[in-house]
Amino acid sequence: MKKVYSLSLIMVLALSVFLAACGNKSDSTNNASNGTSGSGGSSDVKIGMVTDVGGVNDKSFNQSAWEALQQVQKDGGASVKYLQSKSDQDYIPNLNQFVKDNYSLTWGIGFNLADAIKTVGEQNPKANLAIIDSVVDLPNVKSITFAxxxxxxxxxxxxxxxxxxxxxxxxxxxxxxxxxxxxxxxxxxxxxxxxxxxxxxxxxxxxxxxxxxxxxxxxxxxxxxxxxxxxxxxxxxxxxxxxxxxxxxxxxxxxxxxxxxxxxxxxxxxxxxxxxxRVDTAVEKVSKEVIDGTFKGGVETLGLKDDGVGVxxxxxxxxxxxxxxxxxxxxxxxxxxxxxxxxxxx
Incomplete structure (x- = not known):
C-alpha cells in the first residue's frame, strides 16, 4: 500500500508541474495581446510607446509609430510594448509605468503628450524619452518634428x-x-x-x-x-x-x-x-540610437530634403x-x- 501511495503522489506532483508550465505559457500569450509585440528582440533593451487618444490602430501616426517599433523588435534590437491612452489623464501614468519598469526609451506619440513628457522627464532625469510632433527642451528628451x-x-x-x-x-x-x-x-x-x-x-x-x-x-x-x-x-x-x-x-x-x-x-x-x-522612419532611427548607445536629447526637424515628408x-x-x-x-x-x-x- 505504501508503494502505491508513493507512486500516486509522484504522479500528482508531476501533473502539477506540467499544468503550471502550461499556465505560464498561457499567461505569456495573453500578455502579447496587451500591447506587447510577440517574441524576439533583446531582453536588455526595452522600448515603450504611449499612444495619443487616437489609439494604436488609428490608421495614422500612432499606427505608423507602432509598426516601426515592431520592425525594430523583428530586427532583434529590442523588446517593445505600447500602452494606449483613452484620455489625457492616462498620459503621465502610462509614461511613468515604463519609466518605473526601467525601459531604455519611452515614446510619447503626438503633441498632446508634450506636457506629460516634460513632467516625467523632469522628475526622472536619467530616463530616456522621445516625442513626436512637439519640442520638449530637456537633455533626456529627443523631440522629432516635421515640416x-x-x-x-x-x-x-x-x-x-x-x-x-x-x-x-x-x-x-x-x-x-x-x-x-x-x-x-x-x-x-x-x-x-x-x-x-x-x-x-x-x-x-x-x-x-x-x-x-x-x-x-x-x-x-x-x-x-x-x-x-x-x-x-x-x-x-x-x-x-x-x-x-x-x-x-x-x-x-x-x-x-x-x-x-x-x-x-x-x-x-x-x-x-x-x-x-515618416513617423515610422523617425521612430525606428531614434530607437536604434538607444540600442547603439548613441541616443541623446535634442530637436530634429524632418522636411522634404530629409525625405521626412512627401507624396x-x-x-x-x-x-x-x-x-x-x-x-x-x-x-x-x-x-x-x-x-x-x-x-x-x-
Missing part, C-alpha cells in the same frame, strides 16, 4: 490641378499650430497652381471621433467640395467613410490621406493621394503624369529654397 507644411504644399498642388468644382476641403483634428501647418501648406499649394480654387476648412476638435469626421466631410461635400485633405488622426477615418458611401452611390469625390499611404487601407477609388509623414508612391494610380511632374518641380524648388512654404495660416 508638414512642405508635404501638404505638394498635395495641395495635386488638389488644385485635379478639382473639377474649384471647391476643396480641409478637415483638421484639434485646431493647433501643428495642424494649421498642414492647412497653411495645403492652401499655398492650391493657390500656386489654381488661384481660382476655394479652400473650405472644417475643424473637428478631436483626433478620436470618426463620427464627427464623417459629419464634417458630409458638410463639405454637400457644399460642393470634391476633394478633402484630412489631418485628423482617427477622426479622418470618418472622412473616408463618408467619401466611400458617396462613391458607392455614384458621386465622384476624393480624400487625400495623411501620415501613411491610406490608399493601402481605403483603396484607390476614394484615395486620390496621401501626404506621407505617396502610389499616387500615379489616380494622378496624371503631368501633374506628378509638376509636383516634382515644386519639390525641387522648395528644397532649393526657391519656394518658401508658409507654416502659419495667412
Amino acid at each position: 508638414e507644411n512642405e508635404g501638404s504644399f505638394l498635395v495641395g498642388v495635386i488638389a488644385g490641378k485635379m478639382t473639377k468644382s474649384n471647391k476643396i476641403g480641409f478637415v483638421g483634428g484639434e485646431k493647433s499650430p501643428l495642424i494649421q501647418r498642414f492647412e497653411a501648406g495645403f492652401k499655398a499649394g492650391i493657390q500656386a497652381v489654381n488661384p481660382n480654387a476655394q479652400l473650405m476648412v472644417n475643424y473637428a476638435g478631436a483626433f478620436d471621433k470618426p463620427d464627427v469626421g464623417k459629419s464634417a466631410a458630409a458638410t463639405l461635400y454637400n457644399d460642393g467640395v470634391d476633394i478633402i485633405f484630412h489631418a485628423a488622426g482617427a477622426t479622418g477615418n470618418g472622412v473616408f467613410s463618408e467619401a466611400q458611401s458617396r462613391v458607392n452611390s455614384g458621386q465622384q469625390v476624393w480624400v487625400i490621406g495623411v501620415d501613411k499611404d491610406q490608399s493601402l487601407i481605403y483603396g484607390d477609388k476614394v484615395t486620390l493621394t496621401s501626404m506621407i509623414k 505617396a508612391d502610389t499616387s500615379s494610380k489616380n494622378v496624371p503624369a503631368d501633374v506628378l511632374k509638376l509636383v516634382d518641380e515644386y519639390k525641387e524648388k522648395i528644397i532649393k529654397g526657391e519656394v518658401k512654404v508658409p507654416d502659419t495660416v495667412q
Whole structure:
C-alpha cells in the first residue's frame, strides 16, 4: 500500500508541474495581446510607446509609430510594448509605468503628450524619452518634428490641378499650430497652381471621433467640395467613410490621406493621394540610437530634403503624369529654397 501511495503522489506532483508550465505559457500569450509585440528582440533593451487618444490602430501616426517599433523588435534590437491612452489623464501614468519598469526609451506619440513628457522627464532625469510632433527642451528628451507644411504644399498642388468644382476641403483634428501647418501648406499649394480654387476648412476638435469626421466631410461635400485633405488622426477615418458611401452611390469625390499611404487601407477609388509623414522612419532611427548607445536629447526637424515628408508612391494610380511632374518641380524648388512654404495660416 505504501508503494502505491508513493507512486500516486509522484504522479500528482508531476501533473502539477506540467499544468503550471502550461499556465505560464498561457499567461505569456495573453500578455502579447496587451500591447506587447510577440517574441524576439533583446531582453536588455526595452522600448515603450504611449499612444495619443487616437489609439494604436488609428490608421495614422500612432499606427505608423507602432509598426516601426515592431520592425525594430523583428530586427532583434529590442523588446517593445505600447500602452494606449483613452484620455489625457492616462498620459503621465502610462509614461511613468515604463519609466518605473526601467525601459531604455519611452515614446510619447503626438503633441498632446508634450506636457506629460516634460513632467516625467523632469522628475526622472536619467530616463530616456522621445516625442513626436512637439519640442520638449530637456537633455533626456529627443523631440522629432516635421515640416508638414512642405508635404501638404505638394498635395495641395495635386488638389488644385485635379478639382473639377474649384471647391476643396480641409478637415483638421484639434485646431493647433501643428495642424494649421498642414492647412497653411495645403492652401499655398492650391493657390500656386489654381488661384481660382476655394479652400473650405472644417475643424473637428478631436483626433478620436470618426463620427464627427464623417459629419464634417458630409458638410463639405454637400457644399460642393470634391476633394478633402484630412489631418485628423482617427477622426479622418470618418472622412473616408463618408467619401466611400458617396462613391458607392455614384458621386465622384476624393480624400487625400495623411501620415501613411491610406490608399493601402481605403483603396484607390476614394484615395486620390496621401501626404506621407515618416513617423515610422523617425521612430525606428531614434530607437536604434538607444540600442547603439548613441541616443541623446535634442530637436530634429524632418522636411522634404530629409525625405521626412512627401507624396505617396502610389499616387500615379489616380494622378496624371503631368501633374506628378509638376509636383516634382515644386519639390525641387522648395528644397532649393526657391519656394518658401508658409507654416502659419495667412
